[in-house]
Amino acid sequence: MIPTILSIAGTDPSGGAGIQADLKAFSALGGYGTTVITALVAQTTTGVSEVHDVPPEFVRSQLDTLLTDVRVDAVKIGMLSSTEIIEVVAAAIDTYRLPNVVVDPVMVAKSGDRLLAADAVEALRTVLLPRADLITPNLPEAADLLGEEEATDLDRMRDQAERLLALGPRRVLLKGGHLSGPTSTDLLLSADGDVETLTADRVNTTNTHGTGCTLSSAIATLRPQRPTWSQAVRDAKDYLTEALRHADKLDIGKGKGPVHHFHAWWGN
Numbered sequence: 001m002i003p004t005i006l007s008i009a010g011t012d013p014s015g016g017a018g019i020q021a022d023l024k025a026f027s028a029l030g031g032y033g034t035t036v037i038t039a040l041v042a043q044t045t046t047g048v049s050e051v052h053d054v055p056p057e058f059v060r061s062q063l064d065t066l067l068t069d070v071r072v073d074a075v076k077i078g079m080l081s082s083t084e085i086i087e088v089v090a091a092a093i094d095t096y097r098l099p100n101v102v103v104d105p106v107m108v109a110k111s112g113d114r115l116l117a118a119d120a121v122e123a124l125r126t127v128l129l130p131r132a133d134l135i136t137p138n139l140p141e142a143a144d145l146l147g148e149e150e151a152t153d154l155d156r157m158r159d160q161a162e163r164l165l166a167l168g169p170r171r172v173l174l175k176g177g178h179l180s181g182p183t184s185t186d187l188l189l190s191a192d193g194d195v196e197t198l199t200a201d202r203v204n205t206t207n208t209h210g211t212g213c214t215l216s217s218a219i220a221t222l223r224p225q226r227p228t229w230s231q232a233v234r235d236a237k238d239y240l241t242e243a244l245r246h247a248d249k250l251d252i253g254k255g256k257g258p259v260h261h262f263h264a265w266w267g268n
């Protein structure tokens, strides 16, 4: 059966991040995509010019309308913008017993613009993280969630991943893309005590818009199709590395361009 994946996230008219990236990853990896939109974002490869939050009661209406009809097999949660929207999404996870919940704790766009209000970080930490099967913070997000300095090496990443796990998610994938070096290494820790290091060769490109969205969506899509979280995360990282490798085939915008959801079947 084709898995049905739900993205709860904001938009990106340039098609590289947010809901638009999520749908591309769902389709490319054999899923059927559904969406609940939390914020309309006027953004492109060079940055964010304006954010228009969807009223929280309308986020609830989208969730209720969808989930009373459609069964979903996994959920990817991205930009949530405000405390009120976080609370609505957390309630839906409980009410509909949503399975395979992947939370990408989106806070700031690559351009430096905020996608989550500073006063909503507390709600993300205390209300949403404990409901997640997996969280996928990058290094700045991990530091913000913990109120600490950003990790600068793998040892400090390991310590921070442990502290993130203590906030209540079942698993943490701490992404090391913001470090430099010949490889890009992420750490996967689970509440069962498993620790895995995932390493990929660093791709030499500035087209990295949407890497986090793509990776979390790929994990959510693959989880129902793989026997373990570990296998889903590993295959999703391979998919993302390929999407980065093919990013320079695109010529989108003047800033940090998007990754390319390469389709082996078409050969492009």
Ligand SMILES: Nc1ncnc2c1ncn2[C@@H]1O[C@H](COP(=O)(O)OP(=O)(O)O)[C@@H](O)[C@H]1O
Binding pocket: 137, 138, 139, 175, 176, 177, 178, 184, 185, 186, 200, 201, 202, 203, 204, 205, 208, 210, 211, 212, 213, 215, 237, 240, 241, 244
């Ligand atoms: N240049 C790169 N080459 C290969 N992998 C990368 C590169 N940049 C980031 N990644 C990988 O992309 C994923 C997301 O990276 P990261 O930049 O840490 O998060 P975010 O996109 O949320 O800021 C991680 O798996 C990271 O290891």
Ligand SMILES: Cc1ncc(COP(=O)(O)O)c(N)n1
Binding pocket: 009, 010, 011, 012, 017, 018, 019, 041, 043, 078, 079, 106, 108, 109, 110, 115, 208, 209, 210, 211, 212, 213, 214
């Ligand atoms: C609506 C939305 N959600 C998330 C991101 C972060 O993107 P990235 O994957 O590059 O961190 C973004 N720029 N816009």
